[in-house]
Amino acid sequence: MSENLKIKIDGAEHETAAGTIVASALLNAGITAFRTSVKGEPRVPLCGMGICFECRVTIDGVANVRSCLEPVCDGMEIETGG
Amino acid sequence: MADRRTEILVIGGGPAGLAAAEAASSHGKQVTVIDENPAFGGQIWRAEKSALSGKAKQLVDVLEKNGVEMIPSCTCVASLPDKRILAVSNGKSFPIAYDKVIIATGARERFIPVPGWTLPGVFGAGGLQALVKGGYDIGGKRIVVAGTGPLLLAVAAYLKKKGGNVLVIAEQASAKKLIKLGLASLRVPGKFAEAMKLRIATAGIRYSTGSVVTAAHGSNLLEAVAVKKNGRTSNIECDLLAVGYHLTGNTEVALLLDVFALEGTVIALEGQKAATAEDFLYEHEDIYCAGELAGIGGVEKSLLEGRRAGLAAAGVEGDARGFAAEEERLGRFASAMNRTFELDRDTLLEIMTDDTIVCRCEDVEFGKIKDCDNFIKAKLQTRIGMGSCQGRVCGSACEALFGWGTNSIRPPIVPLRVSELANFKTEKD
Ligand SMILES: Cc1cc2nc3c(=O)[nH]c(=O)nc-3n(C[C@H](O)[C@H](O)[C@H](O)COP(=O)(O)OP(=O)(O)OC[C@H]3O[C@@H](n4cnc5c(N)ncnc54)[C@H](O)[C@@H]3O)c2cc1C
Ligand code: FES
Numbered sequence: 225m226s227e228n229l230k231i232k233i234d235g236a237e238h239e240t241a242a243g244t245i246v247a248s249a250l251l252n253a254g255i256t257a258f259r260t261s262v263k264g265e266p267r268v269p270l271c272g273m274g275i276c277f278e279c280r281v282t283i284d285g286v287a288n289v290r291s292c293l294e295p296v297c298d299g300m301e302i303e304t305g306g
Numbered sequence: 307m308a309d310r311r312t313e314i315l316v317i318g319g320g321p322a323g324l325a326a327a328e329a330a331s332s333h334g335k336q337v338t339v340i341d342e343n344p345a346f347g348g349q350i351w352r353a354e355k356s357a358l359s360g361k362a363k364q365l366v367d368v369l370e371k372n373g374v375e376m377i378p379s380c381t382c383v384a385s386l387p388d389k390r391i392l393a394v395s396n397g398k399s400f401p402i403a404y405d406k407v408i409i410a411t412g413a414r415e416r417f418i419p420v421p422g423w424t425l426p427g428v429f430g431a432g433g434l435q436a437l438v439k440g441g442y443d444i445g446g447k448r449i450v451v452a453g454t455g456p457l458l459l460a461v462a463a464y465l466k467k468k469g470g471n472v473l474v475i476a477e478q479a480s481a482k483k484l485i486k487l488g489l490a491s492l493r494v495p496g497k498f499a500e501a502m503k504l505r506i507a508t509a510g511i512r513y514s515t516g517s518v519v520t521a522a523h524g525s526n527l528l529e530a531v532a533v534k535k536n537g538r539t540s541n542i543e544c545d546l547l548a549v550g551y552h553l554t555g556n557t558e559v560a561l562l563l564d565v566f567a568l569e570g571t572v573i574a575l576e577g578q579k580a581a582t583a584e585d586f587l588y589e590h591e592d593i594y595c596a597g598e599l600a601g602i603g604g605v606e607k608s609l610l611e612g613r614r615a616g617l618a619a620a621g622v623e624g625d626a627r628g629f630a631a632e633e634e635r636l637g638r639f640a641s642a643m644n645r646t647f648e649l650d651r652d653t654l655l656e657i658m659t660d661d662t663i664v665c666r667c668e669d670v671e672f673g674k675i676k677d678c679d680n681f682i683k684a685k686l687q688t689r690i691g692m693g694s695c696q697g698r699v700c701g702s703a704c705e706a707l708f709g710w711g712t713n714s715i716r717p718p719i720v721p722l723r724v725s726e727l728a729n730f731k732t733e734k735d
Contacts, residue, residue: 272429280694
């Protein structure tokens with residue numbers, strides 16, 4: 225079946241199935257603050273399809289990437305909470 | 307570098323866009339399809355971990371055979387002079403020049419704020435479905451599906467199949483309205499059967515009509531949802547809330563190209579009349595609109611409009627004409643459906659509290675905007691709609707709550723990084 229990829233979420237190693245969307249991988253890892261709102265609230269994805277921008281994270285050093293539109297890649301490094 | 311150039315550019319690779327590309331390329335036209343998503347197929351054919359199957363795969367196979375250029379993860383962000391758009395893909399921006407363009411950007415969920423809806427654990431209904439298709443494991447989680455629209459049943463069925471413990475489907479439309487729609491569906495082949503299939507797939511899940519979510523509770527995570535029915539409110543403990551209020555068109559690209567839109571639907575320029583079955587195919591200066599941005603109506607309508615737009619753009623007018631009866635039938639059903647799932651403004655306003663966040667990008671609360679006259683004034687006073695999503699979420703909420711028109715966009719329609727623009731050069735530079 226599908227192979228597993230290694231990714232890093234906030235520095236910690238995780239395994240995830242190939243083809244997984246980054247937002248889904250983060251939810252599976254128990255992340256409850258993808259980003260922090262203007263007033264300091266934790267936010268997670270709302271729309272799952274690129275509309276709401278609530279799922280923004282830093283991927284391989286690039287800030288504000290919509291994680292619901294990105295499939296995971298082996299070795300990907302994701303930073304949340306920004 | 308020379309500009310990318312194509313005879314027919316299709317923006318959006320859902321059912322409508324794929325059908326348009328198939329029709330045009332089968333008549334010898336050179337076609338390019340772009341889609342913001344990493345996989346083609348649009349919303350209904352969004353595949354688990356992006357592996358297409360069935361009708362979607364069939365269409366994509368034909369397009370490949372016909373030599374259609376398909377660019378995934380590619381977003382149209384602006385319109386440029388001389389019949390060109392600016393596209394962004396994988397960190398690079400580039401113009402695409404076209405002779406004709408077919409806009410098939412589909413629809414999104416409409417979100418209505420309720421107190422607590424920014425808590426982690428609250429998702430859109432189609433939103434949660436998309437995330438589960440992307441690999442989110444919901445096994446054993448207690449889920450309330452709520453809002454309005456036919457999507458709720460499809461979502462509940464899917465979440466149940468994926469091991470979610472769906473406690474209830476709270477549908478705001480009344481039982482009376484839903485029965486009327488059920489009768490109307492008998493006149494459209496396949497519709498009634500489709501509804502019955504979904505009902506069977508959701509057997510055992512309570513379908514509570516006339517029920518509105520009035521709050522999401524929890525300290526840092528969702529813990530319970532308040533649902534009001536017949537004046538009585540009950541608290542349902544759950545892990546996830548999947549809530550969406552039917553759909554609204556993704557009209558931004560159409561607006562970029564100067565096609566008018568009203569309440570989430572593109573409309574014809576002439577006379578600016580509201581969208582009807584005849585108006586959906588907007589044809590003006592080589593611009594065509596097809597699918598859900600031209601009126602919410604389901605996959606058959608999108609396929610038909612896509613095919614018609616593809617034929618018209620390819621100049622095969624004779625073929626394009628034979629669609630009238632089918633269009634009218636689907637259009638009539640779409641209107642009946644959209645009437646059934648209309649929202650009642652007073653009910654929505656009753657739920658709002660002054661500290662309910664309406665604009666999630668800028669954290670603007672209901673109390674700050676409720677006395678404004680229109681969206682522009684509210685924007686100037688509070689920054690509502692000025693964040694990253696450019697009002698895609700709060701705009702349709704304000705339309706539902708206050709009747710404000712929010713028909714404005716600013717290119718680029720998604721925020722770009724400087725590095726994405728750095729490589730942007732055209733022949734003219
Ligand atoms: C979240 C959601 C879930 C749904 N789930 C179901 C379901 O399970 N069953 C069902 O019967 N119906 C479902 N629907 C209804 C569904 O939208 C239609 O039945 C059908 O998919 C509409 O086809 P379409 O081609 O008109 O639009 P869509 O399928 O929405 O396709 C539009 C495409 O355009 C792309 N796009 C948008 N903007 C841009 C841009 N600027 N640049 C490039 N590409 C862009 C999008 O990524 C998308 O792939 C769902 C709708 C939504 C919003
Ligand atoms: S979840 Fe809405 S943009 Fe990603």
